[in-house]
Structures are given as structure tokens and as C-alpha cells.
Amino acid sequence: MTPVTTGSEKSLRELFVEAATEAIEDAGVDKLDSMYVGNMMSGYLQQQEHLGALMATAIGRESIPSYKVEDACASGGVVTNAGVKAVLSGMEEVVLVGAVEKLSGYTTPEVTSGLMMAEDRNKVATTGISFVGLNALIARRYMHQYKVTSEDLAEFPVLCHENALVNPRVQFHKKITVDDVLRSPLVADPLRLLDCSAIGDGSAALILAPSDIAKKFADSPVEIEASAVATDRLSLYQRPDVTVFEASRKAAAQAYSAASVKPDDIDVLELHDAFSALGIMALEDLGFERKGSRARLVKEGVCSREGRLPTNTFGGLKAGGHPVGASGVYQIAELALQLSSRADKCQVPDAEIGLAQSIGGIGTTVAVHVLRRGN
Amino acid sequence: MTPVTTGSEKSLRELFVEAATEAIEDAGVDKLDSMYVGNMMSGYLQQQEHLGALMATAIGRESIPSYKVEDACASGGVVTNAGVKAVLSGMEEVVLVGAVEKLSGYTTPEVTSGLMMAEDRNKVATTGISFVGLNALIARRYMHQYKVTSEDLAEFPVLCHENALVNPRVQFHKKITVDDVLRSPLVADPLRLLDCSAIGDGSAALILAPSDIAKKFADSPVEIEASAVATDRLSLYQRPDVTVFEASRKAAAQAYSAASVKPDDIDVLELHDAFSALGIMALEDLGFERKGSRARLVKEGVCSREGRLPTNTFGGLKAGGHPVGASGVYQIAELALQLSSRADKCQVPDAEIGLAQSIGGIGTTVAVHVLRRGN
Numbered sequence: 001m002t003p004v005t006t007g008s009e010k011s012l013r014e015l016f017v018e019a020a021t022e023a024i025e026d027a028g029v030d031k032l033d034s035m036y037v038g039n040m041m042s043g044y045l046q047q048q049e050h051l052g053a054l055m056a057t058a059i060g061r062e063s064i065p066s067y068k069v070e071d072a073c074a075s076g077g078v079v080t081n082a083g084v085k086a087v088l089s090g091m092e093e094v095v096l097v098g099a100v101e102k103l104s105g106y107t108t109p110e111v112t113s114g115l116m117m118a119e120d121r122n123k124v125a126t127t128g129i130s131f132v133g134l135n136a137l138i139a140r141r142y143m144h145q146y147k148v149t150s151e152d153l154a155e156f157p158v159l160c161h162e163n164a165l166v167n168p169r170v171q172f173h174k175k176i177t178v179d180d181v182l183r184s185p186l187v188a189d190p191l192r193l194l195d196c197s198a199i200g201d202g203s204a205a206l207i208l209a210p211s212d213i214a215k216k217f218a219d220s221p222v223e224i225e226a227s228a229v230a231t232d233r234l235s236l237y238q239r240p241d242v243t244v245f246e247a248s249r250k251a252a253a254q255a256y257s258a259a260s261v262k263p264d265d266i267d268v269l270e271l272h273d274a275f276s277a278l279g280i281m282a283l284e285d286l287g288f289e290r291k292g293s294r295a296r297l298v299k300e301g302v303c304s305r306e307g308r309l310p311t312n313t314f315g316g317l318k319a320g321g322h323p324v325g326a327s328g329v330y331q332i333a334e335l336a337l338q339l340s341s342r343a344d345k346c347q348v349p350d351a352e353i354g355l356a357q358s359i360g361g362i363g364t365t366v367a368v369h370v371l372r373r374g375n
Numbered sequence: 376m377t378p379v380t381t382g383s384e385k386s387l388r389e390l391f392v393e394a395a396t397e398a399i400e401d402a403g404v405d406k407l408d409s410m411y412v413g414n415m416m417s418g419y420l421q422q423q424e425h426l427g428a429l430m431a432t433a434i435g436r437e438s439i440p441s442y443k444v445e446d447a448c449a450s451g452g453v454v455t456n457a458g459v460k461a462v463l464s465g466m467e468e469v470v471l472v473g474a475v476e477k478l479s480g481y482t483t484p485e486v487t488s489g490l491m492m493a494e495d496r497n498k499v500a501t502t503g504i505s506f507v508g509l510n511a512l513i514a515r516r517y518m519h520q521y522k523v524t525s526e527d528l529a530e531f532p533v534l535c536h537e538n539a540l541v542n543p544r545v546q547f548h549k550k551i552t553v554d555d556v557l558r559s560p561l562v563a564d565p566l567r568l569l570d571c572s573a574i575g576d577g578s579a580a581l582i583l584a585p586s587d588i589a590k591k592f593a594d595s596p597v598e599i600e601a602s603a604v605a606t607d608r609l610s611l612y613q614r615p616d617v618t619v620f621e622a623s624r625k626a627a628a629q630a631y632s633a634a635s636v637k638p639d640d641i642d643v644l645e646l647h648d649a650f651s652a653l654g655i656m657a658l659e660d661l662g663f664e665r666k667g668s669r670a671r672l673v674k675e676g677v678c679s680r681e682g683r684l685p686t687n688t689f690g691g692l693k694a695g696g697h698p699v700g701a702s703g704v705y706q707i708a709e710l711a712l713q714l715s716s717r718a719d720k721c722q723v724p725d726a727e728i729g730l731a732q733s734i735g736g737i738g739t740t741v742a743v744h745v746l747r748r749g750n
Contacts, residue, residue: 011497034604043418043445049492050447050609053739057609063625065604067453067740070418071442072425078442082457088464091602117424122386227466229409229440234425234432250438364428365442 001204001333004171004321007104008201012039012046013058015203016100020059023096023205028217033092034065038079038099040072040325044114045106055098065092072118073274075099076204076328077229077358077367083208084227093213098205101323111199115324118361120235132196132275134236134362136188139277142243143190146292148280150190154181155298156279157194157318163305164315166345171200171321181276195276197316202323204330220374222339225259225353228252229367236362245363248285252368255355256287259370263287266370267351268338269303269311270331272359273318282357283311286368310348313338328358332369339373376579376708379546379696382479383576387414387421388433390578391475395434398471398580403592408467409440413454413474415447415700419489420481430473440467447493448649450474451579451703452604452733452742458583459602468588473580476698486574490699493736495610507571507650509611509737511563514652517618518565521667523655525565529556530673531654532569532693538680539690541720546575546696556651570651572691577698579705595749597714600634600728603627604742611737620738623660627743630730631662634745638662641745642726643713644678644686645706647734648693657732658686661743685723688713703733707744714748 002010002018010018016037024032037051048054052067071078076099083097103111115131116124124134142148158178164170176194184193207217214221230250233239239246256262263286271286273279280298284291288309297303303311314320314334317327335354337343351373358367377385377393385393391412399407412426423429427442446453451474458472478486490506491499499509517523533553539545551569559568582592589596605625608614614621631637638661646661648654655673659666663684672678678686689695689709692702710729712718726748733742 013497040424041418043416043492044422044424046496047419047488047492048496049415049419049445050494050736050739052446052453053606053609053736054495056606057613062606062608062613063621064606065456066606067444067446067457067604069442069457070424070445071427078427081440082442082444082460085457085460085464085466088466089460090463091460113422117418117422119425120429121421121423122388229442231428231431231437231439231441233437234428238432238437246438361425361428364425 001169001330002202003169004200004202004323006171006198006200008102012042012100012102013054015102015201016055016098017058019203019205020096020098023207027207029094029207031094032061032064032096033094034086035061035096035098036079036082037068038075038325038329039068039101040070040075041101041103041114044117071365072360073324074328074358074360074365074367075325080206080329080332080369081227081229081367084224087208087210093209095208096205097208097329098203099326099329100203101325102201103199103324104201124235132188132191135275136191137236138242138362139190139275142277142281145243148294150182151178152295153195153276153280154178155295156273156276157181159298159303160273160312160316160318163313164319167315170315170319171198172319191275197274197318197322200321200323202321202326204326204333206329206333222336222374223372224369225372226255226370228254228258231365232363234361234364245281245285245366247363247366248282248357251366252286255368255370261353261370265353266309266355268313268335268348268354269309270334270356271312272357273312273316274322286357305348313346313348328367331356331358335371339371376544376705377577378544379575379577379698381546381573381575383477387417387475387477388429390477390576391430391473392433394578394580395471395473398582402582404469404582406469407436407439407471408469409461410436410471410473411454411457412443413450413700413704414443414476415445415450416476416489419492446740447735448699449703449733449735449740449742450700455704455707455744456602456604456742459599462583462585468584470583471580472583472704473578474701474704475578476700477576478574478699479576499610507563507566510650511566512611513617513737514565514650517652517656520618523669525557526553527670528570528651528655529553530670531648531651532556534673534678535648535687535691535693538688539694542690545690545694546573547694566650572649572693572697575696575698577696577701579701579708581704581708597711597749598747599744600747601630601745603629603633606740607738609739620656620660620741622738622741623657623732626741627661630743630745636728636745640728641684641730643688643710643723643729644684645709645731646687647732648687648691649697661732680723688721688723703742706731706733710746714746
């Protein structure tokens with residue numbers, strides 16, 4: 001994982017090379033059979049496509065199969081799913097999954113406009129609403145329907161900023177309080193500045209392989225037990241209840257089933273908290289607590305690094321950073337470090353099973369991965 | 376396959392829905408396990424990403440895994456490769472592979488600029504050269520090195536226009552001669568207007584499934600015997616010899632090996648003739664004749680519909696049409712029709728084995744598929 005930064009001087013290509021090179025060296029693999037590149041914005045912002053061959057060339061692997069997978073903010077989760085399928089297909093063994101996004105260096109209108117590519121630009125962007133605005137609508141309805149307060153939502157960014165303090169790769173090293181969140185400027189009512197993840201640049205990469213091959217490179221490689229993707233209707237206006245992300249529920253149900261685990265078995269958790277309400281809602285949609293629990297698990301310390309269900313140990317999208325199409329790979333890389341006891345100061349004790357949730361659009365596409373400590 | 380048109384009144388979404396719906400109805404499947412959307416330009420031209428969920432919603436399948444695969448002009452070939460891996464992974468059985476591109480409705484500078492996203496915009500587009508210009512450099516060097524003439528190159532578009540005459544889905548119904556090609560306006564020396572495929576809109580879709588599942592829906596479903604992807608250095612200036620597409624050779628070698636066939640076994644062929652020289656070069660790079668054969672197979676009628684190796688029976692990218700990210704799926708759909716004796720007036724007799732070659736960038740990424748008549 002490259003550090004997530006605001007205004008990286010590195011190009012999209014340089015960021016990817018840094019992460020991919022680190023992953024290849026860390027895994028100790030020499031030959032790659034293929035690679036998959038996760039990214040959302042390159043066509044719109046960098047006006048560059050064909051990232052598959054571009055990145056393969058950039059890392060000196062200019063002959064292997066390589067292509068781009070795009071799925072808005074879930075591109076990182078979904079490119080991992082593509083890598084898993086490649087390995088399971090038997091067509092490829094040692095596979096690089098890398099994702100990258102560079103959002104800085106562009107104007108706020110450019111990036112704001114680009115983020116609306118995750119929703120329906122033809123039918124929805126024309127109303128003038130922004131991507132933050134859509135998430136604000138969800139948060140407002142959720143607060144109304146379940147009597148959730150702004151204080152409740154603020155618990156999630158406070159947790160993430162606390163976790164990020166000890167992580168050298170995060171975007172923000174800054175302890176914040178619930179009061180700080182409530183006093184921060186309003187972005188889109190009810191979401192305030194500290195409810196929202198920021199624009200970030202970064203790249204993360206993984207090496208995937210069948211278990212028997214992976215064991216040649218690591219004593220106890222982390223196992224991917226489940227990789228599930230589900231979708232919902234693209235647009236908010238098409239859904240009967242915007243306070244539930246059906247795609248989260250479906251992807252989670254499939255992942256729990258494939259991994260033969262239940263929410264109680266999860267020891268470490270990475271949630272897609274692009275906005276504070278999404279983190280709280282995810283705890284519910286993924287089955288960790290009842291709908292409308294008002295951030296109880298966070299308030300009671302269950303989600304803290306020392307708690308029973310350490311959550312967003314990397315710092316989450318809020319404090320760790322949200323390089324949009326790459327965030328899903330950051331989450332899985334963080335779980336891999338946790339489950340192999342290599343997370344340094346972020347390390348939680350005795351984690352056996354981890355879960356990562358990556359969201360594309362406004363809860364539209366959700367990728368859920370379950371990972372298990374190697375044995 | 377939707378008809379390929381210049382200036383379709385249908386949107387990107389409507390084109391995809393038309394092709395996907397036709398594929399689903401034609402195959403007679405009700406339940407889809409997942410879908411994959413091939414496309415190159417939507418972020419740049421339509422300023423729309425998240426096509427996975429967008430298209431799943433548009434065809435009323437808004438819960439299944441669905442994501443976009445991008446690989447420049449090879450997006451169609453490569454999204455098929457993604458679909459094949461999904462089926463082979465065992466995670467999904469009935470899979471929709473659809474690809475779509477809409478290039479009309481934009482200015483020539485916009486589309487010309489967009490096509491350079493297939494090469495390296497940072498380092499190459501800044502020289503002022505266009506995508507056609509890069510292909511002209513290749514053609515010029517190829518002509519010089521192998522004593523190939525403009526007359527030789529012109530044989531390929533003449534063949535494609537001849538084939539297209541009986542196909543209702545093509546962009547151009549117009550018989551042309553070698554003289555017509557040579558007298559058409561110069562676009563980028565040595566390429567003339569009739570050496571070049573045109574800007575087109577279209578969408579094509581396939582239904583993939585394991586053989587045993589497919590047999591529930593069709594008496595003798597066409598088999599995909601090989602799906603291979605290879606890459607080369609992204610940019611022309613990085614290659615030792617621009618007259619050979621190493622990615623074509625590698626992908627073809629892998630595909631021949633996986634399918635246990637050799638060039639002589641191929642009965643029907645779809646080549647990526649975005650420019651006339653590419654069609655001629657492909658016959659060589661894929662092993663059908665020696666380098667520098669000056670279009671011998673075309674001149675001798677071997678590649679004609681009545682010949683031993685009917686080539687571009689759909690009409691090719693030149694006359695059939697080149698909706699960039701979709702063309703690779705058109706090729707495979709055409710082979711599927713040929714190999715199931717459903718190609719109507721385009722039908723060639725007794726074809727058992729077909730091969731499709733899809734190119735991304737300037738020979739940078741190549742996907743080769745080998746299909747076999749079901750039994």
C-alpha cells in the first residue's frame with residue numbers, strides 16, 4: 001500500500017508501480033501469470049484507458065494478460081473478485097491484483113462531477129444533486145426512520161481517526177472528538193466535513209495464488225474464504241427503502257455461506273465508511289447489530305482496536321483515506337497484514353477471520369471478502 | 376448483435392439492453408448468475424462509469440454481480456475472457472457477457488482524442504500524433520520492410536465490403552474495389568479513407584455456461600475451446616519491430632495449444648481489421664501465412680466466403696463496423712452463429728472451428744478465442 005495522500009506528486013502510473021512492486025517483493029514471487037487493475041476515474045480525469053497494458057508495461061511485465069476492472073468506488077473490491085475468479089478458473093496461478101486512483105490535481109467541480117459517474121448521470125446528475133448530496137439524503141432518512149442522531153453518526157469518524165493515529169500510511173493523523181465532528185462545516189445536511197472521507201491518491205496491490213502455490217512463498221499465507229459481489233438498482237429513486245443496502249445484505253449472506261461463518265465469527269472488520277452514516281449502517285446490514293442500534297457497538301468500544309470486533313483498523317476511508325477505486329484493495333491488504341500478524345502498531349491480537357466490505361455508488365454494488373489466517 | 380450504425384439515436388444503455396435482451400431470449404435462459412460489461416469510452420465520452428450496475432438495472436437484473444471490463448479496443452475480447460474465467464471458476468454458471476460502445480454524437484476531435492487513451496497519452500499524445508497516425512506508421516514500416524504495396528493492403532477492405540453485402544447488421548452495404556480504396560482521400564499516409572474502419576455505435580452479447588448447463592438450453596451449444604490474452608509494451612516507440620504484433624503471436628500460440636488445434640484446422644476467422652494493414656498482418660501473426668506474403672490468401676480467394684478460410688464473414692471492422700469496445704464480442708457472436716449454422720446469408724458451409732482475434736491499442740493487447748461447433 002502506498003501512503004494515501006492529498007496531492008501526491010506521483011502520477012497514476014507511479015503510484016501503481018510503487019504498490020505493485022512492493023507486493024511482488026513482499027510475496028517473493030518472480031513470475032506473474034496475469035494482472036488485474038482496479039480503477040474508476042482514469043478515463044474521465046487522466047484521460048487514459050488501457051490501464052491493463054499500461055501498468056503491465058510500467059512494471060516490466062509487458063506480455064502477460066492484464067486488464068482493467070471498473071466498478072465505481074467498489075473497483076478495488078471487485079478487481080479482487082476478478083483475481084479470485086482467475087485463480088479459481090485454473091487458467092492462471094500467480095495473479096497480481098492492483099488498484100489505483102488519483103483524484104488530486106483536479107478542480108473540485110471536476111472531481112465532484114466525476115464522482116457522479118457512480119450514479120446515473122443522465123437521469124440524476126441533471127437534477128443538480130452531487131454524490132455527497134445523495135449520501136446526505138440517505139443519512140437524513142436513516143436518522144429520521146431510526147431516531148439516529150448526528151452524535152451517533154459522529155462516533156464512526158472518531159473511531160477511524162483514533163485508529164489512524166498509529167498507522168504511517170494514512171491520510172490524516174489527527175485525533176478528533178464527537179464535538180469536532182458536530183462543529184465542522186456543513187457539506188450537505190446532515191453530513192459535515194468530518195462525516196466525509198476526503199479526496200485522496202493511492203494504490204494498493206495483492207498477490208493471489210492457489211493455496212498450494214502460495215505455500216511455496218509464505219509459511220502460512222492468508223486464505224480468501226469468500227469473495228462475493230451483489231448489486232442493487234443503480235439509483236436511489238428506484239429503491240423502496242434507502243436505509244437498507246440490499247447489496248450489502250446479499251453479498252454478506254453469500255460470503256458468510258461460502259466461508260461457513262457467521263457475523264459472530266468475524267474478528268477484524270473493514271467497512272466502507274465513505275460517509276459516517278455508511279459505517280454505522282454497514283454494521284447493521286452485515287448482521288453485526290440490529291437496524292437502528294445507533295452505533296452501539298462503536299460507543300461500547302466493541303469496534304475499538306482493543307474491543308471484540310476491531311473495525312477499520314487501518315483508519316477507514318475517513319482517516320485512512322479513500323482513493324476511490326483503490327480503497328477496496330487497501331481494506332483487503334490491511335486484513336491480510338492483520339491475519340498474518342504483520343500490521344505493526346495497527347495489529348489486533350488473535351484475529352483469525354476478517355471481513356471487508358467495499359461499496360460502489362450509493363450502496364449500489366457491494367463486494368464482501370472473508371479472509372482467514374493461514375495454518 | 377444490434378446493427379452497427381453511424382449516429383444511432385439509441386443511448387449507450389439502450390444499445391446494451393437491445394443486445395442483452397436478444398441474447399437472453401435467444402439462449403432461452405431465465406436466471407443469470409452474473410454479467411460482465413465490456414466498454415472503453417464511457418468515462419470519457421458519456422461521463423458515466425459503474426456500467427455494471429447501470430446495465431444490470433437496465434435489463435432488470437439488479438442484484439447479480441455485474442462489473443465493467445475495459446481494455447481499449449480489445450474490451451470485447453477481454454470481457455469474454457473474464458466471462459470464461461467466471462464460468463471456469465465454478466462461482467457462476469449462466470453468465471452474460473455484453474459489450475457496448477457509442478462514439479457518435481461527439482466531435483471528431485473528441486473521439487480522436489479519446490482513441491488515444493488506447494496508447495500512452497502522457498508520453499505519446501503530446502507529440503500530436505493520433506491513433507490513426509500511429510497505425511499509419513506501422514503500415515508504412517510494414518510496407519517498406521516486406522515490399523507490400525497499397526494495392527496489397529486494399530485487398531482486405533475489398534474482401535470485408537464484399538462479405539458485408541449480405542449481412543443486415545453491418546454499417547456499410549457498399550461494394551468497393553481496390554481502385555476505390557486507392558482513390559479514396561488520404562487520412563494518414565499511407566492509410567486512406569477506405570483503409571480505415573469508421574466510427575460506429577453498437578452492442579453485442581453472449582450467454583456463457585458450462586457445457587452441461589448449456590446443453591439444457593441448446594441441443595449443441597458452441598464450445599469455447601480457448602480464451603487467451605497477451606500484452607505487449609504499451610507504446611510503439613518501446614518495441615524493437617513494429618511489423619510484428621508479439622501479443623498476437625503469444626495469444627495465438629496459447630490458444631492453439633489450449634484448443635489443441637493448429638492454423639490449418641481453422642475453418643472460419645474473424646480478424647481485427649481496424650485498418651487494412653492490421654488484417655493482412657494478422658493473417659501472418661496468427662500463422663496462416665508467412666510474413667510478407669502480400670495478402671496472398673485474400674488475393675487467391677482463400678479468405679472469401681467460398682474459400683478454404685472464410686475471413687471476416689460478418690464484414691469485419693471495416694464494413695461490419697467497429698464500435699470499439701464492443702467489436703470483440705461481435706466477432707465471437709458471429710463465430711457462434713457460423714458454428715451453429717445460424718448465420719443466414721453470411722453462412723459458410725461445414726465450419727467446425729473458428730478463431731477470433733481482438734486487438735487493443737496498436738497491437739498492444741490481443742485476445743484470441745477458439746470456438747468449436749457443438750456435438
